[in-house]
Amino acid sequence: MGETRTASGFLLKQRAFLKLYMITMTENERLYGLRLLDTLRDEFAHIGFKPNHSEVYKALHDLIDDGILKQVKQKKEGMKLQEVVFYRFADYEAAKLYKKQLKLELDRCLALIQKALKDNY
Amino acid sequence: MGETRTASGFLLKQRAFLKLYMITMTENERLYGLRLLDTLRDEFAHIGFKPNHSEVYKALHDLIDDGILKQVKQKKEGMKLQEVVFYRFADYEAAKLYKKQLKLELDRCLALIQKALKDNY
Numbered sequence: 001m002g003e004t005r006t007a008s009g010f011l012l013k014q015r016a017f018l019k020l021y022m023i024t025m026t027e028n029e030r031l032y033g034l035r036l037l038d039t040l041r042d043e044f045a046h047i048g049f050k051p052n053h054s055e056v057y058k059a060l061h062d063l064i065d066d067g068i069l070k071q072v073k074q075k076k077e078g079m080k081l082q083e084v085v086f087y088r089f090a091d092y093e094a095a096k097l098y099k100k101q102l103k104l105e106l107d108r109c110l111a112l113i114q115k116a117l118k119d120n121y
Numbered sequence: 122m123g124e125t126r127t128a129s130g131f132l133l134k135q136r137a138f139l140k141l142y143m144i145t146m147t148e149n150e151r152l153y154g155l156r157l158l159d160t161l162r163d164e165f166a167h168i169g170f171k172p173n174h175s176e177v178y179k180a181l182h183d184l185i186d187d188g189i190l191k192q193v194k195q196k197k198e199g200m201k202l203q204e205v206v207f208y209r210f211a212d213y214e215a216a217k218l219y220k221k222q223l224k225l226e227l228d229r230c231l232a233l234i235q236k237a238l239k240d241n242y
Contacts, residue, residue, distance in 0.1 A: 009170045011132040011230070017237060024241045047233050049130045099241065106238050109132070112168050113231050116138060120145045121224055 004105050011109050012102075018051060018059035020102045023095045026069060026087050033071070033085035036060070060087075068094045125226050132233065133226050139172060139180035141223045144216045147190060147208050154192070154206035157181070181208075189215050 004016035021040065025031040032039075037056050044051065063069040070090040076082045089095055125137035142161065146152040153160075158177050165172065184190040191211040197203045210216055 006135070008135065008173050008176070010135040010138070010172075014127070014129065014131040017131070020237065020241055044233070044236075047236065048229055049233060051131075052129050055129070103238075103242055106234055108169055110231070110234050110238070112165070112170060113227055113234065115165075115168065116141065117224075117227050117231070120141055120220065 004102065011112065012105050014051065014055050015059050015062065016102060016105070018056060019063055020099060022060060022063060022087075023068070023099055026089060026095070029086075031069075031087040033087070063087075064090075066094065067091050068098065125223060132230050133223075135172065135176050136180050136183065137223060137226070139177060140184055141220060143181060143184060143208075144189070144220055147210060147216070150207075152190075152208040154208075184208075185211075187215065188212050189219065 005012050018040070021043075022031055025039075037051070037053055040051050040056060060069070064071065067090050069087045071085060072088050073083045073085050076084055126133050139161070142164075143152055146160075158172070158174055161172050161177060181190070185192065188211050190208045192206060193209050194204045194206050197205055
């Protein structure tokens with residue numbers, strides 16, 4: 001859990017939040033390299049969160065370095081030299097464990113924000 | 122609002138969160154210099170958040186620098202050389218405006234976390 005929250009245990013880190021979404025996108029077989037940034041930005045646009053390029057790709061590479069995801073390249077049918085890059089699980093058990101940890105962390109953050117709303121308003 | 126959230130608009134910053142609590146503590150006339158760190162740590166201990174010394178005092182000094190709070194020193198009755206340091210509003214309108222902005226920001230963060238819980242679990 002060390003890497004999911006700040007040292008003081010304040011709200012969770014953006015990196016962890018993005019990794020969680022990428023794991024779920026992989027479960028749904030919709031994690032593609034191309035347009036990943038735009039997909040995530042579209043997802044959160046209405047809520048005022050615009051993940052930056054660097055955080056998104058660091059999150060993706062963390063998941064690969066941690067042995068959770070692996071990259072798959074597939075040639076597009078009928079098109080020479082073009083390939084689609086997508087992601088599959090390298091270790092689904094580790095992915096599920098990460099999601100489980102993030103559930104606890106999100107619940108904790110929810111409680112912290114709800115407490116602030118209750119204490120101050 | 123620029124300083125309350127990260128550049129990408131992810132969750133609000135710890136500094137802003139602490140400033141909000143200090144404004145409310147001042148409204149309740151219970152913001153004392155002594156033991157401020159311990160008071161805040163006690164407040165959040167059950168939720169796993171342990172604000173660090175540096176963040177707490179930077180938040181306090183931000184509020185003073187912004188002209189929202191001012192320091193008051195009062196001599197303790199019957200005790201020579203001892204004084205109590207506490208805080209009062211230098212600009213209560215500005216304090217109320219900050220609280221209003223933070224309400225919007227906390228609501229936004231709540232929505233972001235609730236969305237993550239809904240999307241991933």
